[in-house]
Amino acid sequence: MEIVMAIVIGVLFMSATYLMLSKSLLRIIIGTGLLSHGAHLLILTMGGLKRGTVPLLGEEASAYTDPIPQALILTAIVISFGVTAFFLVLAYRAFKELGTDNTERLRGNEGND
Amino acid sequence: MYRLYLGEASSVHEIKGGHDLSLLHLAIISPFLFAIIIPILYKLFRQVHTGWFVLPLPILLFSYFISFISSTSNQEIITESVPWIPALGVDFIAKVDGLGLLFALLITGIGSLVVLYSIYYLSKDKEKLNTFYVYLLLFMGAMLGVVLSDNLIVLYTFWEFTSFSSFLLIGYWYDREKSRYGAQKSMLITVLGGLSMLGGIILLYIMTGTFNISEIIEQAAAISVDPLFIPALICILLGAFTKSAQFPFHIWLPDAMEAPTPVSAYLHSATMVKAGIYLVARMTPVFASEGLWVWLIAGFGIVTLFWGSFNAVKQTDLKAILAFSTISQLGMIMSLLGLGAAALHYDDIESSFFGAATTAAVFHLFNHATFKGSLFMVAGIVDHETGTRDIRKLGGLMNFMPITFTLAIIGTFSMAGLPPFNGFLSKEMFFTGMVRVLELNIFNFETWGMLFPVIAWIASVFTFLYSMILVFKTFTGKYKPEQLEKKPHEAPIGMLISPIILASLVIIIGFFPNILSNTIISPALESILPNNTIDVHISFWHGPTPELFMTIGVIALGILLFLTLPKWRKVYDLFPTKLTLNRLYDGGLAFTQKAANKITKTYMNGSIRSYLVYIFAFFIVILGTTLAVKNAFKLDTSNVSSIGFYEILLALAIMIGSISILFVKSRMTAIILLGSVGYTVSLFYVLFRAPDLALTQLVIETISVALFLLCFYHLPKELNKERMSFKLTNAIISIGVGAMVTLIALSAHSNKLFDSIAEYYIENTYTEAAGKNMVNVILVDFRGFDTLFEITVLTIAALGIFAMIKLRMGGGKKNENK
Numbered sequence: 001m002e003i004v005m006a007i008v009i010g011v012l013f014m015s016a017t018y019l020m021l022s023k024s025l026l027r028i029i030i031g032t033g034l035l036s037h038g039a040h041l042l043i044l045t046m047g048g049l050k051r052g053t054v055p056l057l058g059e060e061a062s063a064y065t066d067p068i069p070q071a072l073i074l075t076a077i078v079i080s081f082g083v084t085a086f087f088l089v090l091a092y093r094a095f096k097e098l099g100t101d102n103t104e105r106l107r108g109n110e111g112n113d
Numbered sequence: 114m115y116r117l118y119l120g121e122a123s124s125v126h127e128i129k130g131g132h133d134l135s136l137l138h139l140a141i142i143s144p145f146l147f148a149i150i151i152p153i154l155y156k157l158f159r160q161v162h163t164g165w166f167v168l169p170l171p172i173l174l175f176s177y178f179i180s181f182i183s184s185t186s187n188q189e190i191i192t193e194s195v196p197w198i199p200a201l202g203v204d205f206i207a208k209v210d211g212l213g214l215l216f217a218l219l220i221t222g223i224g225s226l227v228v229l230y231s232i233y234y235l236s237k238d239k240e241k242l243n244t245f246y247v248y249l250l251l252f253m254g255a256m257l258g259v260v261l262s263d264n265l266i267v268l269y270t271f272w273e274f275t276s277f278s279s280f281l282l283i284g285y286w287y288d289r290e291k292s293r294y295g296a297q298k299s300m301l302i303t304v305l306g307g308l309s310m311l312g313g314i315i316l317l318y319i320m321t322g323t324f325n326i327s328e329i330i331e332q333a334a335a336i337s338v339d340p341l342f343i344p345a346l347i348c349i350l351l352g353a354f355t356k357s358a359q360f361p362f363h364i365w366l367p368d369a370m371e372a373p374t375p376v377s378a379y380l381h382s383a384t385m386v387k388a389g390i391y392l393v394a395r396m397t398p399v400f401a402s403e404g405l406w407v408w409l410i411a412g413f414g415i416v417t418l419f420w421g422s423f424n425a426v427k428q429t430d431l432k433a434i435l436a437f438s439t440i441s442q443l444g445m446i447m448s449l450l451g452l453g454a455a456a457l458h459y460d461d462i463e464s465s466f467f468g469a470a471t472t473a474a475v476f477h478l479f480n481h482a483t484f485k486g487s488l489f490m491v492a493g494i495v496d497h498e499t500g501t502r503d504i505r506k507l508g509g510l511m512n513f514m515p516i517t518f519t520l521a522i523i524g525t526f527s528m529a530g531l532p533p534f535n536g537f538l539s540k541e542m543f544f545t546g547m548v549r550v551l552e553l554n555i556f557n558f559e560t561w562g563m564l565f566p567v568i569a570w571i572a573s574v575f576t577f578l579y580s581m582i583l584v585f586k587t588f589t590g591k592y593k594p595e596q597l598e599k600k601p602h603e604a605p606i607g608m609l610i611s612p613i614i615l616a617s618l619v620i621i622i623g624f625f626p627n628i629l630s631n632t633i634i635s636p637a638l639e640s641i642l643p644n645n646t647i648d649v650h651i652s653f654w655h656g657p658t659p660e661l662f663m664t665i666g667v668i669a670l671g672i673l674l675f676l677t678l679p680k681w682r683k684v685y686d687l688f689p690t691k692l693t694l695n696r697l698y699d700g701g702l703a704f705t706q707k708a709a710n711k712i713t714k715t716y717m718n719g720s721i722r723s724y725l726v727y728i729f730a731f732f733i734v735i736l737g738t739t740l741a742v743k744n745a746f747k748l749d750t751s752n753v754s755s756i757g758f759y760e761i762l763l764a765l766a767i768m769i770g771s772i773s774i775l776f777v778k779s780r781m782t783a784i785i786l787l788g789s790v791g792y793t794v795s796l797f798y799v800l801f802r803a804p805d806l807a808l809t810q811l812v813i814e815t816i817s818v819a820l821f822l823l824c825f826y827h828l829p830k831e832l833n834k835e836r837m838s839f840k841l842t843n844a845i846i847s848i849g850v851g852a853m854v855t856l857i858a859l860s861a862h863s864n865k866l867f868d869s870i871a872e873y874y875i876e877n878t879y880t881e882a883a884g885k886n887m888v889n890v891i892l893v894d895f896r897g898f899d900t901l902f903e904i905t906v907l908t909i910a911a912l913g914i915f916a917m918i919k920l921r922m923g924g925g926k927k928n929e930n931k
Contacts, residue, residue, distance in 0.1 A: 001754045006858035008764045012790075014851025015771040020725055021843040022835060026780055026825075030787050033817070034771055037794050042854070044801060046861055047869070050754045054802045057878060057885035065802040066871040067887035073806055074892060075903050081813045082910035085820055089914045092824045103721060 005045045012038030025091040025101040029084060036080035040073045135193040137207045140177055141261055144170065144254030148247045155243035163242040164232035171228060171253065175221035178214060185211045185636040197267065202324055206263040211636025215475065216260035216384075216391055218633075219482050223383040224253050226611035230490055231375035233608035234497060245285060249376070252278035256384050260391055265314040265324045272310070272352075275385050276303045282380060283372040295368035298698065302355050302365045310352025310392075316345035317399075330398045330643070337402045346400050349392065350409055357389025359447060360417040363440045364694050370432040374493030377432060382439050382489055383482040390443065390478065393450050394641045401454035410451030415568050417444025422575035426582065426678075427685045431492040431502040434583050435485070438528065441576060442481050448565070449474035449546050450641075457642060468642055470546030472649055475637045477539035479629065480527065480622065484536055487615035488524040488583070491517055494608055495587060500598025504582070509592030513601040516609055518588045523616040527623070529580035529671070530573060530664060535622040537664070538651055543569065544660040570663055577671030582678075626651035726846060733849040736857065746856060749863035760800055766793045780825055788818040805888045 012034055019031030047070075052063030055070065095101050147170050155163045184191060191209040209217070228249070235242060255278055258271030276299075284296030314324065320336040321329050329336075336342055353359075358366040369381050380386070393410060400406040421441025428434045453471030494517050495510065496502045511518045523534060530540030547566040594600070603609075622629065630649040638649065674681070716727070740746050770790040777783050795810035874887050874895070884890035892900050 001756045001760060002862045003748075003750065003753060003859065004756060004760070004764050006855045006862070008767050009858055010851040010855030011768045012771055012851075013854040014847045015775055017729055017847035017850040018775055018843050021722060021729075021846060023722070027783070030774060030783055033787055034774070034790065037767075037790060038854070040806075041794065041797065042858055044798075044803065044806075045858060047871075048754070049801050052802070054804055055875075055887040056804075057875075057887065064871070064875055064887070066869050067874055067891060068869070068871055070803045070806055070888045071891040071896065073803075074809055074888060075899055077806070077809050077813055078903055079906055081817060082907045084817055086910045086913055088820055088824045089917050093917045107719065 001049050002045055005041060005049065009038050009042050009045065012041070023103045025087075025094065025103065028103070029087045029091060032087065033080070033084055036076065036084075040076055043069045043073055043076070134195055135207070137191070137193045137209065137261070138195055138205065140174055141207060141257045142254060143174065144250040144257070148250040148254070151246050151250065152243045155246075162232050162237040163246050164228055164235075167246045167250065168225065168228045168232070170250070171221045171224035174257075175218065175225055178209075178217045178221055181209050181214050182632050185209065185214050186632050188636065188639060192263065197264075201266075202322075203266045204264055204325075205267050206325060207261050208263040208327070209261060210640045211633070211638070212391070212394055212640035213260045215479065215633050215637045216387070217257060219387070219479070220253060220256045220260070220384050223379060223482055223486050226486065226614060227375045227379040230378070230493070230608060230611040231373070233605055234375055234493055235373065245282075245373070248278050248281040248285070249379070252282065252380060252385070256388070259388055263326050265317065265326060265329075268326075269307070269311055269314055272356075272388065273304065273307050275388060276300060276307060276356075279303070279369070279380050279385055282376045283369050285373055285376070286371070289371065291368070292371040295365075295371040299365040299369045301702070302362055306352040306355025306362065309348045309355075313345045313348030313352065316341045316348060320345070326395060326399075333399045333402065336399075342400075342403065343405065346403060346406055347409075349396055349400070350406075353389035353392040354413060355389070356392070357386050357443045357447065358417075358440050359389070359413045359444060360420050360440075361694050363417060363421065364698060366440055367433055367436040370430075370436050374432070374489060374496065377435075378486050378489035378493070382435070382485040386439060386443055387446075387478060387482075390446050390450065390474075393447065394474075394637075397450065397454045397641050398457070398643055401457040407451050407455050410454070411448045411565065412451070414444045414446070414448025414451055415565055415572075417441065418448060419444075419568050419572040419575075422572045422579065425579040426575055427682070428579075429504050431495060431504060431507075431583065431587065432489070434504075434579055435489055435492060438576070438579060438583075439485060441572065442477075442485065442528075445543060445569075445572075446474050446478055446481070448569075449477070449543060452546055452550060452565070453642070468638065469542065469549060471638060471641055472634060473539055473542035473546050475634050475641070476542060476626070476629070476651065479633065480535040480539045480619070483615045483618045483622070484524045484527040484534070487520055487612040487619070488528065490608075490612040490615070491521045491524060494604040494612075497608070498599065498604055499601045501596070504586040506593060506596035507587045508590040509588070510601055511588040512592075514588075514603045516603060516613075518584075520609075520612045520616045521584045521588060523619050524612075525580040525584040527619045529577040530667065533623045534619050535626065536619070538623065538626050540573065541660045541664065542651070544573075544663045545658075548659055566663075570667065573663075573667045574670050574674065577667050578674050578678075581671065581675045585675075726842075729846050729850050733846070733853050736853055740856060740860065745864070746860050747863040748859055752862075752865075757800070760797075763793050763796055763800070766790075767797075784818065784821045784825060787821070788814060791817065803888075805886070 016031045016033075016035035016038060019027045019034065022028065022031075047066040047068065050065070052065045053059045053061040055064045055067035091101055094106060098106060100106060147167070151163065151167065154166045158166075181191065193207045195205045195207075197203050197205045228246075231245075231249075235245065252275060255271045255274030259268055259275060262268040262271060280296045280300040283299055284292050286292045287296075317329055317336075318324055320339045320341055321332045323329060355362045366381060366386065370377055372381070397406075418441050421437045421439075421444055425434050425437035425441060428437060449470045453468060453474060455470075492502060494514070495507065498514065499507065499510070501507065527534035527536030530536050544566070547569040550562040550565045627650060630651060635649045716723070767790055770786050770793065774783050774786045774790075777786065791810065791814035795807045795814060798804075798807035798810055874891060878884060878887045878890045882890045882894040884894070
């Protein structure tokens with residue numbers, strides 16, 4: 001399963017990179033969203049998958065899944081939400097003020113290419 | 114306090130105790146501490162000249178250092194140590210020996226006089242005295258640190274501090290273009306040398322394993338065969354030559370004359386420029402075994418001596434003459450030190466023979482500080498009272514300023530090497546040292562050595578010449594009142610005190626040179642040439658020696674040249690004006706700036722996309738190369754978990770979803786696809802035994818999609834169309850990034866280098882934090898600060914969002930109304 005996940009993560013990173021390199025602010029924001037999904041899954045996969053039961057002591061199992069990656073990801077999900085929300089509003093304001101969401105035109109260049 | 118006998122040199126290094134800040138350390142850092150309170154005093158007592166508050170400190174320090182003379186003249190060395198960076202072997206070792214004390218006395222003694230002089234020179238109503246005295250005190254402390262540190266790293270730190278404070282002082286009148294130029298030039302050249310010196314220090318450390326000079330000296334014989342020895346020697350010398358304005362690095366000193374005159378008198382004649390000489394003297398026991406050391410120092414010194422004196426003659430600004438004269442005199446001291454170092458190659462009896470050069474160097478160092486300091490002050494007085502320093506406009510001031518004229522006569526005659534002043538004595542000793550070169554029979558001196566006395570003699574003729582120009586063109590000749598801004602009159606007494614004290618020293622030492630022999634010179638010699646048997650006795654009359662005839666020759670030819678100056682002055686026009694060192698410096702500086710600007714602009718073009726491309730490209734290239742070079746890629750399938758049907762389904766859903774986003778045209782579809790990927794990820798969390806993550810992800814994803822939809826109402830309908838080549842580049846980069854991440858994920862999974870630390874949490878979650886949900890306990894308890902900062906980040910983001918929605922730029926209203 002880890003190998004399948006490695007490929008899934010690669011695809012997520014690839015799509016994210018492609019989107020972030022484009023000129024539309026909206027696509028860049030979608031790209032960062034995908035990137036954080038990829039990073040979260042990467043952390044989770046690195047800890048090993050399905051190595052035990054859920055990390056709740058109440059289960060009284062002999063083996064638990066590693067809780068540390070989960071704790072890290074939990075923080076990361078919230079942070080990435082904050083960043084995405086900030087970006088979105090930034091794009092919204094930029095568009096309202098300047099009338100474009102093209103990063104080249106935002107700099108004052110003609111973004112024809 | 115430790116007082117040690119030099120005879121037991123080995124015991125010096127046994128001192129490791131007493132790691133407290135001693136009085137000696139306090140003396141070194143006291144100017145820094147004092148600098149802090151100067152601005153406060155300046156603000157509180159505006160009606161009192163700030164200089165009066167500063168003055169007690171150098172006087173106090175001077176009397177403190179005077180008290181060390183009794184110890185150093187008994188060959189005792191006082192060492193105090195405070196650990197600074199013990200892990201790197203860097204201790205702040207303050208050490209007072211003969212050489213250090215000589216410099217410390219110069220720094221504090223001349224410092225006191227300069228502060229006194231500056232009180233009358235700088236007007237308290239017009240000048241920013243607080244900054245001036247802060248810079249001056251910084252310099253004083255830094256300089257004391259340089260000459261009293263036994264640790265090379267500490268020495269280097271203070272060394273750079275002198276460069277910085279010199280920069281600030283030269284640029285004191287920063288609204289003048291020339292001041293800024295001079296400050297930058299001196300900074301660039303001296304810091305360049307400083308960096309090279311740091312390289313030399315590190316090389317020495319590699320060879321000896323210590324930064325302490327006294328310990329390095331002990332290993333001098335052992336390291337002299339090391340292949341790094343010569344590079345270290347050259348690096349250190351570069352530092353000394355740039356600081357002491359040796360040819361071809363001398364070009365910064367004339368431009369440094371833009372500093373206020375008290376600064377020129379202090380930094381650029383008596384103290385800072387002698388730091389290079391100090392370094393050479395200090396390192397002589399380490400490097401003197403190498404012939405290159407002797408040749409380089411003596412050679413560069415003698416060239417500088419000639420070039421400085423030759424160029425001083427053509428200057429028309431009083432301070433420019435003094436600047437070139439300082440360059441020349443520094444070259445003279447340098448060449449003497451170089452030749453004196455040859456003494457270490459001989460047995461004791463002969464060494465006294467060649468050690469004469471070193472004796473002359475130390476003696477002249479002191480004399481130069483006295484007469485040059487007073488001459489700078491005289492130049493300052495002339496400038497202050499007439500409004501110009503141009504000797505073409507000056508003349509006939511003798512009648513207006515008799516005291517200043519007398520002081521100028523004493524200073525210049527001493528500089529020219531005329532009896533009965535101290536300059537005569539050291540000039541004679543200089544000739545002795547140069548003539549003795551002929552007797553050297555090492556390092557090929559028997560052939561090329563002949564040049565030394567010849568060049569020295571010619572340079573002395575020019576020295577005599579510019580000294581005469583300095584005094585007679587200013588004070589005698591025709592008085593030209595129409596060219597002067599002010600009506601000249603004698604300076605106030607306060608301004609005259611300092612040069613009078615220095616001029617009296619010139620005369621006293623001229624008549625009684627031996628008051629310095631055993632108190633100052635002999636202990637300093639002991640530091641430069643350890644275990645020497647030089648008996649320092651300076652006598653006024655040597656009898657009809659070659660030196661005396663050389664002096665008479667200098668005077669005769671000098672007078673002749675002075676009288677015929679207008680006739681042969683054209684010689685200077687023969688030198689090319691376009692091919693000078695200054696042009697080289699300016700051109701080099703302009704070229705570097707232009708080139709750096711051009712190169713930077715090619716890649717720092719301001720487009721975020723380009724920066725992202727660099728980041729991703731580096732990511733691919735560097736990680737890919739590392740993986741390949743280290744042979745780190747590994748695929749280990751023995752430890753993988755099973756693949757379920759649902760999992761395959763979800764994996765496919767994510768991959769298809771994320772790839773489709775790339776191709777959809779409508780932003781609505783793109784947002785929905787992003788949402789679907791997010792929900793699939795949360796399903797993965799469910800399958801991978803992470804219930805907390807699944808819940809959080811579900812909530813967050815829902816809010817995100819809602820937010821996207823809220824904002825999308827305003828964003829453009831169609832996603833931008835992009836060119837094919839643009840898309841292709843992006844595709845290549847993104848495929849590279851994706852592939853690299855997959856490779857890393859696979860290798861990281863296959864190489865388990867460490868065991869998981871999860872066991873700790875599994876065992877302690879309940880006992881330590883009384884919680885059963887491990888993930889929650891880690892977040893709020895074990896790593897509670899992480900969560901705290903996470904909340905902080907969210908708060909900042911929320912504030913930012915709030916501000917962006919609520920606040921309007923100037924044109925905001927207009928757009929909204931559309």
